[in-house]
Amino acid sequence: MGILTNKNKQILLGPLSKNNPVVVQMLGICSALAVTSKLEPSLVMAISVTAVVAFANVIISLLRNTIPNRIRIIVQLVVIAALVTIVSEVLKAFAYDVNKQLSVFVGLIITNCILMGRIEAFALGNGPWESFLDGVGNGLGYGIILVIVGFFRELLGSGTLFGYHVIPQAVYDFGYVNNGLMILPPMALITVAVIIWVHRSRNKDLQEN
Amino acid sequence: MNRDSNLYTIVYASVMVILVALGLALTSQSLRSYQKKNEDIDKMMQILRSVRVQTTAADAEATFKSLIKESYLVDENGKQVEGDAFSTDYVKAFASKEALPVFVASIDGETKYIMAMSGAGLWGPLWGYMSVNEDKSTVYGADFSHQGETPGLGAEITQSFFSKEFYDKKLFNEAGEFKSIAIVKPGKTAEGQDYVDGISGGTITSQGVNQMILTSMGGYIKFLTSQKQ
Numbered sequence: 001m002g003i004l005t006n007k008n009k010q011i012l013l014g015p016l017s018k019n020n021p022v023v024v025q026m027l028g029i030c031s032a033l034a035v036t037s038k039l040e041p042s043l044v045m046a047i048s049v050t051a052v053v054a055f056a057n058v059i060i061s062l063l064r065n066t067i068p069n070r071i072r073i074i075v076q077l078v079v080i081a082a083l084v085t086i087v088s089e090v091l092k093a094f095a096y097d098v099n100k101q102l103s104v105f106v107g108l109i110i111t112n113c114i115l116m117g118r119i120e121a122f123a124l125g126n127g128p129w130e131s132f133l134d135g136v137g138n139g140l141g142y143g144i145i146l147v148i149v150g151f152f153r154e155l156l157g158s159g160t161l162f163g164y165h166v167i168p169q170a171v172y173d174f175g176y177v178n179n180g181l182m183i184l185p186p187m188a189l190i191t192v193a194v195i196i197w198v199h200r201s202r203n204k205d206l207q208e209n
Numbered sequence: 210m211n212r213d214s215n216l217y218t219i220v221y222a223s224v225m226v227i228l229v230a231l232g233l234a235l236t237s238q239s240l241r242s243y244q245k246k247n248e249d250i251d252k253m254m255q256i257l258r259s260v261r262v263q264t265t266a267a268d269a270e271a272t273f274k275s276l277i278k279e280s281y282l283v284d285e286n287g288k289q290v291e292g293d294a295f296s297t298d299y300v301k302a303f304a305s306k307e308a309l310p311v312f313v314a315s316i317d318g319e320t321k322y323i324m325a326m327s328g329a330g331l332w333g334p335l336w337g338y339m340s341v342n343e344d345k346s347t348v349y350g351a352d353f354s355h356q357g358e359t360p361g362l363g364a365e366i367t368q369s370f371f372s373k374e375f376y377d378k379k380l381f382n383e384a385g386e387f388k389s390i391a392i393v394k395p396g397k398t399a400e401g402q403d404y405v406d407g408i409s410g411g412t413i414t415s416q417g418v419n420q421m422i423l424t425s426m427g428g429y430i431k432f433l434t435s436q437k438q
Contacts, residue, residue: 075225082232183361
């Protein structure tokens, strides 16, 4: 088994575009709406989800031949919840500010559909290395969308990026006003929808009739 | 081994739960000291922000030691009581109002009294600090924190644009009656008391802050009036 065979490359890179968890598989939309009003929490959320989904995939993949079928969802949830708790504790110890900003959303990683989705659909039937790649790929695919949405919402909603003002004062003097609507959750939905629109018009094969 | 037997399922679940519990307990224990330190430093930064002093995590402790001259607990009658103001549990303190924390800071030779606040927002607890000048009515500074308010909306109460609105507002009216400081919707006014603008899109959080100032500062009325010069 090669480290990066063609198949594995497909597993890792597929979720970034053609098989993206958010805009194609429609998983994890809920958290994509919640954390993206600023760029920084979007980025930290992306990293946290990538770490959790990758390791949860590996652990479940290693255990896949021992898990009793009747309680497999419970086992998956326990593994995910344990990993999320560890991520949250580590953030509290070493990235206190970010943890404070993300607040409830770290705990809500547990309910992120991408995790259960990937574990059920992939890790239960594949080896640990492929599962790890699948987890990283899907985490990154989710992260890309989060960062794109966060970028536009913070830029248009607050005129800042990572908390720094990027829209010059001169523009405001000219009569430009930050669009407060961008900060509200509905605009995240619309931003995601616009991304899906652009994505599908560039990839005709994804369009359904 | 039959993976569908009841025995296997029960044993599997039990072993898994014990292992996970052990793992989590270990993680929590080994990171506890780092977390405690972060929490303490964060608290010091909050207290210092309420007297208009901005610090970083690195110099918070030293600045705190040099500026905060004294700290004690007072009861509802303004009397000092036993205990440590820094480590006291604010939620419990404000529930009973028997031992409310006061920090005395010296800023440019002037004495500022810092009082704690505790309340509830939309999703969880709110807390904060408010400092007053020597007249014990004019607000010198304030700082607000929250556990789980919505980022970009209610969570904006932590921003300096919000806390700066409180500068030089008065807790007592001309007649010396406690009036608190109202949070109103931007553009609205409040009759007979000082007011500041709330957060657009964070109405419930703003109301929570309004209520928190009223009840928390209300617990300090005797302390604020008893020693007026």
